[in-house]
Amino acid sequence: MRDCRLMLVGAVVAAGLAGTTPARAEEAADPKPSHPIEVRYVVATAFDTGTDTSGPGEFESWVVNFPLPVVIPFPQGYHDLRYNPDKHVLAIMTGEGPVRAAASIEALANDRRFDVSHAYWLFAGIAGVDPNVDTVGSAAWAEYVVDGDLAHEIDAREIPKGWSTGYVPLGRSRPYQKPVPPASSGNGTSLFRLNAGFRDWAYKFSKAHVTLPDTANLQKVRSLYQSYPAAQHPPQIVKGDVLGSGTFWLGDLLNRWAEDWVGYWSHGKGTFTMTSEEDAGYAQALTFLSQSGQVDFKRVLDLRAASNFTVPHPGQTAAELLASETDGTGFSGFIESLDDVYLTGSAVVNEIAGHWDKYEAHVPSAP
Numbered sequence: 001m002r003d004c005r006l007m008l009v010g011a012v013v014a015a016g017l018a019g020t021t022p023a024r025a026e027e028a029a030d031p032k033p034s035h036p037i038e039v040r041y042v043v044a045t046a047f048d049t050g051t052d053t054s055g056p057g058e059f060e061s062w063v064v065n066f067p068l069p070v071v072i073p074f075p076q077g078y079h080d081l082r083y084n085p086d087k088h089v090l091a092i093m094t095g096e097g098p099v100r101a102a103a104s105i106e107a108l109a110n111d112r113r114f115d116v117s118h119a120y121w122l123f124a125g126i127a128g129v130d131p132n133v134d135t136v137g138s139a140a141w142a143e144y145v146v147d148g149d150l151a152h153e154i155d156a157r158e159i160p161k162g163w164s165t166g167y168v169p170l171g172r173s174r175p176y177q178k179p180v181p182p183a184s185s186g187n188g189t190s191l192f193r194l195n196a197g198f199r200d201w202a203y204k205f206s207k208a209h210v211t212l213p214d215t216a217n218l219q220k221v222r223s224l225y226q227s228y229p230a231a232q233h234p235p236q237i238v239k240g241d242v243l244g245s246g247t248f249w250l251g252d253l254l255n256r257w258a259e260d261w262v263g264y265w266s267h268g269k270g271t272f273t274m275t276s277e278e279d280a281g282y283a284q285a286l287t288f289l290s291q292s293g294q295v296d297f298k299r300v301l302d303l304r305a306a307s308n309f310t311v312p313h314p315g316q317t318a319a320e321l322l323a324s325e326t327d328g329t330g331f332s333g334f335i336e337s338l339d340d341v342y343l344t345g346s347a348v349v350n351e352i353a354g355h356w357d358k359y360e361a362h363v364p365s366a367p
Contacts, residue, residue, distance in 0.1 A: 036112065036113060036114055036115040037083070037090075037113055037114045037115065038088045038115055039088055039089075039090045039114050039115060039116050039119045040087070040088040040089060040118075040119060040120065040352065040353045040356055040360075041087075041088070041089045041090070041119060041120045041121075041122065041349045041352060041353045042089075042090050042091070042092065042108070042116060042119050042120070042121045042122070043062055043089065043090070043091040043092070043122050043124055043345070043349060044091075044092050044094055044101070044104075044105065044121065044122065044123045044124070044278075044282060045057075045058035045059045045061075045062065045091065045092070045093050045094070045123075045124055045125055046058055046093065046094055046095065046096050046100075046101065046125050046277065046278050047059070047093065047095070047096050048060050048093060052071075052080075052082065055338075056334070056335060056338055057338070058093070058124065058125050058126065058338065058341070059079070059082075059091065059093040061338050061339070061341070061342040062082070062091050062124070062342060062346070063082050063091065065342055065346070066084060066087075066089065066091075066346060066349075067084065068082035068083060068084050068089065068091050069082075069083075069084065070082065070083040070084070070085060072090075072113075074092070074107075074108075074111075076107045076111070077092065077094075077103075077104045077107045077108065078093060078094055078095035078100055078104050079092075079093040079095070081108075087350070087353045087354065088353060088356075089349060089353050090108075090114065090119075092104060092105075092108055094278060094282070096277055096278065097246050097277050097278060097281070098147075098149065098244060098245075098246050098277060098278055098279075098280050098281030098282075098284075099246070099281060100278070100281070101277075101278035101279075101281035101282045101285070102281035102282070102284055102285040103281075103285075105281075105282055105285035105286060105289075106285050106288075106289065109285075109286075109289045109294050109295055110294070116294070116295060117293070117294065117295070117296070118296065118299075118360060119295065119296075119299065120299040120300075120301070120349075120352055120359075120363075121286060121295065121299060121300045121301065122301045122302075122303060122345055122348070122349060123278065123279060123282050123301070123302045123303065124303050124341050124342070124345040125276060125278065125303075125304055125305075125341060126304065126305055126306070126307040126331070126334070126337040126338060126341060127140075127242065127274035127275055127276045127304035127305065127306060127307065127337075128250065128274065128275040128276075128306065128307070128308050128309065128310040129273065129274055129275075129306030129308070129309060129310065130255060130258070130259065130272055130273055130274075130275075130309075130310050130311075131225050131228035131230060131231040131309050131310070131311060132228060132230055132255075132259070133230055133240060133271060133272070133273045134230060134231065134236070134238055134240065134273060134306065135218075135222050135225075135230070135231040135232070135233060135234075135235065135236075135306065136218055136221050136222060136231075136235070136306045136307070136308060136309060136332060136333035136336070136337070137212060137214070137215075137218045137234070137235030137305070137306060137333050137336045137337060137340055138212070138235045138236050138237070138238055138305065138306050138340070139206075139212065139235070139236075139237050139238070139303060139304070139305040139306075139340050139341055139343075139344040139345075140237075140238050140239065140240035140241075140242070140273045140274050140303070140304050140305075140306075141199050141202050141203045141206075141237075141238075141239050141240070141301065141302070141303055142194065142199070142239075142240065142241045142242045142273075142274070142279070142302040142303070142304070143193060143194055143196050143199050143239065143241060143270070144191065144192070144193055144194075144241040144242075144262065144265075144266045144269070144270035145191075145192040145193075145194065145241070145242050145244060145279045145280055145282075145283045145302055146190055146191055146192075146241065146242070146243050146244065146261060146262045146265045146266065146270065146272075146280070147190035147191075147192075147244060147245075147280035147284075148190075148243045148244060148245030148247075148258070148261060148275075148280070149244075149245055149246050149247070149280065150170050150190050150280075151167050151168060151169060151170055151190070152167070152168040152169070152170060152172075153166055153167055153168070154166035154168070163175055164256070164257070164260070165253075165257045165260075167257060167261070169181060169190070169264070169265075170190070176260060176264045180264060180265060180267060189265075190265050190280075191265040191266060192280065192283035192284065192287060193266075194283075194297075194300055194301065194302060195297070195298045195299070195300065195363065195365075197363075197365030197366060197367070198298065198299070198301065198363050198364060198365055199239065199301060200239070200365070200366035200367075201364040201365050201366040202301055202303075202348045202364075203237065203238075203239050203366075204366050205347065205348060205351060205364075206237050206344045206345075206347045206348055207237045209347045210237060210343050210344050210347050212234070212235040212236060212237065212340045212343065212344070213235070213336075213339070213340075214234040214235060215336055217332075217333070217336065218234070218235065218333055218336055221309075221332045221333060224313035224314075224316075225309065225313050225314075226314075227314055231309070235306075235336070235340060237344055238273070240271055240272075240273025240274060241262055241266065241270040241271055241272060241273055241274075242272075242273065242274045242275070242276050242279050242302060242304055243258050243261065243262055243272055243274070243275050243276070244276050244277060244278060244279035244280035244281070244282075244283075245275065245276075245277065245280075246277055248277065249275070249310075250310055250311065250312075250318055250321055250322060251310075251311060251312070251318035251321075252311050252312075252318070254310075255310045255311045258272050258275060258310070259272045273304075274304040274306065275310055276304055279302055279304075282302070283300070283302070286300050296363075298363050299363055301348070303341060303344060303345050304341065305337040305338075305340040305341035305344065306333060306337055307331040307332070307333050307334045307336075307337035307338075308325060308331040308332050308333060308334075309332070352364075
């Protein structure tokens with residue numbers, strides 16, 4: 001009964017939120033409604049393991065805790081949307097992978113029921129963390145999003161002697177060949193740079209208002225990584241960059257590639273911290289949409305919280321790590337990472353959506 005009630009409310013909201021009734025819900029099909037739904041913040045997540053309200057999952061964390069009580073049908077996307085009409089916050093579950101993420105974001109921005117022209121955007125998800133940089137449970141705000149898919153590849157069994165990887169930048173003939181392809185290259189680019197001032201503001205604001213809890217489970221997980229000093233501290237909020245790849249990879253050699261790949265595309269300015277699937281698709285869609293003025297790319301953030309390490313602990317093989325994460329027990333810090341990405345991200349979303357008079361016309365920035 002609860003979901004039925006929410007669907008009815010969703011129909012009312014989809015009709016425009018301004019003097020509407022359920023009888024006028026057919027206006028939701030109007031490609032140019034007279035009263036588009038105001039959206040101050042769009043929160044994008046990738047997945048859930050249950051229903052919107054049973055989880056656990058990235059989407060469920062926001063639906064239940066924020067909360068997002070209104071269901072808005074979204075047949076052109078992966079999953080129905082959720083909305084908070086008091087805070088004007090809209091959440092989308094894109095589905096996993098860069099293709100679903102890009103298609104879902106494009107579909108949402110082109111849905112004439114919504115006005116997202118001045119909306120802020122946040123991708124809030126879980127990720128693998130490089131133990132050379134940080135630890136399980138930490139949350140990282142990215143400035144650089146690097147595409148880990150757009151490339152040439154030679155099978156590992158045929159890599160020339162002296163090459164560190166079989167992965168070659170698109171348009172180049174050997175790994176990390178200079179010059180780095182520019183953004184104007186006809187082959188495209190693998191680098192997306194978000195608004196550094198806004199990212200720094202989000203980092204400072206969340207760090208000042210959020211303390212990420214430590215747990216016995218996280219302490220046990222990081223105790224296995226004693227040879228990684230950067231992983232030997234409780235969860236924290238940091239600034240760190242993300243590699244987005246549709247392939248779920250792990251292991252020491254691929255982790256070294258990820259570090260080098262992010263460094264290459266960012267001209268040494270980025271630090272590989274989190275590995276994810278959707279972020280390059282998310283950033284690419286918003287880049288294209290900003291070119292037509294449908295969204296403001298200066299208002300885009302990317303946040304990831306670490307659910308697991310990208311490499312096995314000493315004494316464990318990469319295959320054993322993969323088996324441990326796919327045998328039904330899941331990622332080592334799964335529940336904590338879901339909590340941490342919500343705690344960190346919601347602090348920023350609530351601040352901006354709740355003080356719209358302050359942020360509607362001016363994107364916050366930190367020096």
